[in-house]
Amino acid sequence: MGGSLREERLRKLQLLRARGIEPYPASFRTTEPIAAVVERFAGLAPAERADHRSRLAGRITALRRMGRATFLDLREGEAKIQGYANQDGLAERYELLELLDIGDFLGVEGPIFKTKRGELSIEIESFTLLAKALRPPPEKWHGLKDIELRYRQRYLDLLANPEVRQRFTLRSRIVSAMRSFLDSRGFLEVETPILQPIYGGAAARPFETFHHALGQKMFLRISDELYLKRLIIGGYPKVYEIGKDFRNEGLSTEHNPEFTQMECYQAFADYHDMMELAEQLIFWIAKEALGQTVISYQGREIDLAPPWRRLTLREAILERTGLDIALHTTKKALEEEAARLGLRLTPQPTWGKLVDELLSEYVQPELIQPTFILDYPVEISPLAKRKADSPALVERFELFIGGLELGNAFSELNDPLDQAERFRQQEELRRLGDEEAQVLDEDFLIALEHGMPPTGGLGLGVDRLVMLLTDARSIRDVILFPTLRPPGR
RNA sequence: GGGCCGUUAGCUCAGGGGCAGAGCACCUGCCUUUUAAGCAGGGAGCCGCAGGUUCGAGUCCUGCACGGCCCA
Numbered sequence: 001m002g003g004s005l006r007e008e009r010l011r012k013l014q015l016l017r018a019r020g021i022e023p024y025p026a027s028f029r030t031t032e033p034i035a036a037v038v039e040r041f042a043g044l045a046p047a048e049r050a051d052h053r054s055r056l057a058g059r060i061t062a063l064r065r066m067g068r069a070t071f072l073d074l075r076e077g078e079a080k081i082q083g084y085a086n087q088d089g090l091a092e093r094y095e096l097l098e099l100l101d102i103g104d105f106l107g108v109e110g111p112i113f114k115t116k117r118g119e120l121s122i123e124i125e126s127f128t129l130l131a132k133a134l135r136p137p138p139e140k141w142h143g144l145k146d147i148e149l150r151y152r153q154r155y156l157d158l159l160a161n162p163e164v165r166q167r168f169t170l171r172s173r174i175v176s177a178m179r180s181f182l183d184s185r186g187f188l189e190v191e192t193p194i195l196q197p198i199y200g201g202a203a204a205r206p207f208e209t210f211h212h213a214l215g216q217k218m219f220l221r222i223s224d225e226l227y228l229k230r231l232i233i234g235g236y237p238k239v240y241e242i243g244k245d246f247r248n249e250g251l252s253t254e255h256n257p258e259f260t261q262m263e264c265y266q267a268f269a270d271y272h273d274m275m276e277l278a279e280q281l282i283f284w285i286a287k288e289a290l291g292q293t294v295i296s297y298q299g300r301e302i303d304l305a306p307p308w309r310r311l312t313l314r315e316a317i318l319e320r321t322g323l324d325i326a327l328h329t330t331k332k333a334l335e336e337e338a339a340r341l342g343l344r345l346t347p348q349p350t351w352g353k354l355v356d357e358l359l360s361e362y363v364q365p366e367l368i369q370p371t372f373i374l375d376y377p378v379e380i381s382p383l384a385k386r387k388a389d390s391p392a393l394v395e396r397f398e399l400f401i402g403g404l405e406l407g408n409a410f411s412e413l414n415d416p417l418d419q420a421e422r423f424r425q426q427e428e429l430r431r432l433g434d435e436e437a438q439v440l441d442e443d444f445l446i447a448l449e450h451g452m453p454p455t456g457g458l459g460l461g462v463d464r465l466v467m468l469l470t471d472a473r474s475i476r477d478v479i480l481f482p483t484l485r486p487p488g489r
Numbered sequence: 490g491g492g493c494c495g496u497u498a499g500c501u502c503a504g505g506g507g508c509a510g511a512g513c514a515c516c517u518g519c520c521u522u523u524u525a526a527g528c529a530g531g532g533a534g535c536c537g538c539a540g541g542u543u544c545g546a547g548u549c550c551u552g553c554a555c556g557g558c559c560c561a
Contacts (some may be wrong), residue, residue: 069521071526141512142513
């Protein structure tokens, strides 16, 4: 069943071809975009004619037929102009208008004028069908609401819902502002492998694939970290990459298996420098892309002006739960104390993961204003440098805004022997069943042994940043084509 | 993985045991400055899929698929 609407349009297509009209011509030269005409002639008085002819092209979004006169709306991007045609002007070509439908692309030529009611219009003296649409667009009043259709047929969502179009335009501006900020600070944009023989740089399960010519299993990267550090070792002082990472985990309003991350690394910097960089970066992006630095996210006002609050992980958990993790340094002791305080925790394999659980359960939802949480347990941070005065902790922060985890940064571990020992600990965790434990990367260790300067590194979740800046509740609303199950047949 | 909710015309949605509905869209007719054009008439459905209960099932029950929200 193709549906009678489609069959009707196919019938019109045949009629057009029967009259020698090609419904999908190769090109059409316009004199200017519709937006230029709208801007230039907005000031025309009602019923006034401009001394100007245009050739314009756009998609027909409305058709009002009135016998021997026809009005149609032509849209090109955000801009719209009305076309006016009548039988006097078009003579025998007028009846061809019968074969047009909403959704078709049309090229028109004629003088610009305003109707008596003040609508800017082009008087159609000639027209060319540019592409016939065989399926009707979504409903004109209510748009496209079905969430599943909006994700699966995003092009319809973009056509029908202007706020969706605006949000994705804003996403592009945000990424563009991110690049211009980093470029202006002297960072070099690079590209590192997405297809990798060994994955690393984060705690996550990977997607696996197979390279036939090499006869070898390969992985999609879960992070850019270990390759960007190799570039710091190679002598670049400041590098960054904006690209897709892939993590083989569940989907949620904050997780898509394929997501965009910005990672940057700076030699001779530490995590304090990365905090400054992060707050300046996001402040700049808000100013550039949004034009404002006080934003509203899910009904709460957030001020992005630096400096942002800095709080150790220990202080943050103490503040929210009354539990001092520094006083309970084994998994068992921490579990018992949490139970005594009536804290609801899911069982975790290690002390560090328990701490992480306390953070995400009790602290993160309260972190609405921008906050850096600092100094994480070494066992959940295998690539970060230990704090000189307390070697069970590392120089690491995570950034939270609006309850979202937006970023992660370290003073990078550059001691190759300590790094080797961390990998060994991760392998032990893997043997105990932790599928997210990191895998030993010998080649990376060799690189580190050649000497990496003290380095600060920062990772920012671009999708989540876009969520924050466009007030989106779900990550699927900021990813054009989010991961979905294939539709059942 | 669990709980709850949703799936009816191209789209937006009513209908919750008794003839399958509305608005937009579509088709036909009238209409030469309309604009959510208007007026008159018409067509359009595997009611997500598969079973079950019933004289009778969009409607009640079970399973499945897809999606959403919450929890793990």
